Amino acid sequence: MHQLIASPYNGTLLIARPGSKGGMRIPRALHEELASTAGSSSPLPAWLLDHARTAWSVDLAGAVMRDSVLVRPETRLGxxxxxxxxxxxxxxxxxxxxxxxxxxxxxxxxxxxxxxxxxxxxxxxxxx
Incomplete structure (x- = not known):
């Protein structure tokens, strides 16, 4: 199961953690950065590691994108x-x-x- 989900929601782009109430709003450029490496074995970007540690007290150092972050695309109708x-x-x-x-x-x-x-x-x- 993925540790984080990056998803469009109601005109914004969010990152959430399954089972957690909190989330974070991110700019389009960061969502696009995640989407460009979503299915790869690339490490998580430093900014995401920092935010995950701060928001959910989770250490994802050494984790790879395809196993850790589910990136949902923006849909045609939003x-x-x-x-x-x-x-x-x-x-x-x-x-x-x-x-x-x-x-x-x-x-x-x-x-x-x-x-x-x-x-x-x-x-x-x-x-x-």
Missing amino acids: YGRATYEINKGCNFNCEHCYLAERKYEGLPWADKIRVLHLLAGAGVMCCR
């Missing part, structure tokens, strides 16, 4: 990351849910595929 869990459905009965109880059913398989194609067409990366 959407951020979204998830869609393919399962039978939601019964809206979680203790934190504010909606009334619903019948436990989901979309038929063909409609799930259609939703995934619509998301992909909008620029949302699937299966990543």
Whole structure:
């Protein structure tokens, strides 16, 4: 699992750490720097090592980009990351849910595929 995620979000570019509440906003040039080496065995840039140590008390010295930082691209329509869990459905009965109880059913398989194609067409990366 990646230690950090660099992602566009709501018109800004952010770096987050899975499981942590805090994050950091970065300029486009730094996001582009990360994107240019994302899948490589290049070491993490010094500025990122410093910020990760300060923000999350994590030492990533010696880590390589492809294993440590997931860099999500900007999408054509500017959407951020979204998830869609393919399962039978939601019964809206979680203790934190504010909606009334619903019948436990989901979309038929063909409609799930259609939703995934619509998301992909909008620029949302699937299966990543």
